[in-house]
Amino acid sequence: MRPRVVDLRVDELDWEPLGPPGLYSRLLSRDEETGARTALQRMVPADGYTAPDTAHYHHTYEELLGVSGRFSFDGRNWVEAGAYLFHPPRTVHGFASTVPEESTFLSRVGRQLDFNFVPEPAQDDLYLAEGSLPPRAPVALEKDAALDGFAPSRFLGADVEARVLSVDPETGEGSAFVRLPAGWQSMTAALPHYLEIFAISGAIGVDGGAAAPGRAYFFYPAQDRINTLEAAEPTLAYVNFGGPVGL
Incomplete structure (x- = not known):
């Protein structure tokens, strides 16, 4: 794993x-x-x-x-x-x-x-x-x-804009671009499948800490605790998920 x-x-x-x-x-x-x-x-x-x-x-x-x-x-x-x-x-x-x-x-x-x-x-x-x-x-x-076709959606329990890139219709595993608005904060504690986030631009803070700008990477195994993540500014993320995440 x-x-x-x-x-x-x-x-x-x-x-x-x-x-x-x-x-x-x-x-x-x-x-x-x-x-x-x-x-x-x-x-x-x-x-x-x-x-x-x-x-x-x-x-x-x-x-x-x-x-x-x-x-x-x-x-x-x-x-x-x-x-x-x-x-x-x-x-x-x-x-x-x-x-x-x-x-x-x-x-x-x-x-x-x-x-x-x-x-x-x-x-x-x-x-x-x-x-x-x-x-x-x-x-x-x-x-x-x-980078075209973003639509209103929800990611980790909060409002975003998302563009699904590829998804398995049977398992829900897939990938998407997600635009996190400034002030976005995750509200999901864990998922039953893996979650991977590559912040392309913007800044994501972790558990109330200061957000450093620049490319950042996260990987959460299935059932693992997801930190409280917050977008300090508009952020574009490339997201990969092992099952449905609501996008």
Whole structure:
């Protein structure tokens, strides 16, 4: 099980090299048993990074949120700040990957990541290498589409605006952008499933403490106590949840 993480100051973490030249990571949380993890990753062409030149798939889901820069898996659709991708297990992608500039993205995977290369893909758009389409289907949203469509909602018992990005209709597991208005305060003590929050901008205070601006990360395992969280200013959060949260 992943450990509880509260108010991790993401920008204060060191960038750790991942192996390939020019690829770095800031690990935010990890399940030591399964390998499931969330990490901020950075690709730097000036340091020698080159994108994979062969399409591939993984046997776990892969979920990406663009944070800075720009890159593409197919040479047509660009992952920039705010863009969102969800690849269910066995989704073939990376048909014409390109990273023209330094870029960062938030990466989530459901277990240790494996690479299965497809030298001759059946098509040049997302498709499953094998099996039937899962309930939580592939999603590819460029930034304008991902950041459009916010609607009034409630999150952790208080009013917000939310934009659901992807959700499993059977389990309720999914992801969303949530806009927390200044003064928003959580009123939910615990959830029966995990909750993950990545504050992209703004400032979130914890249990009445002063809110520090900048990117912050939270992970609450199922049934774990959720701190009293408060938005000191308008805050945009990327939220991942293991079951229904009312959005």
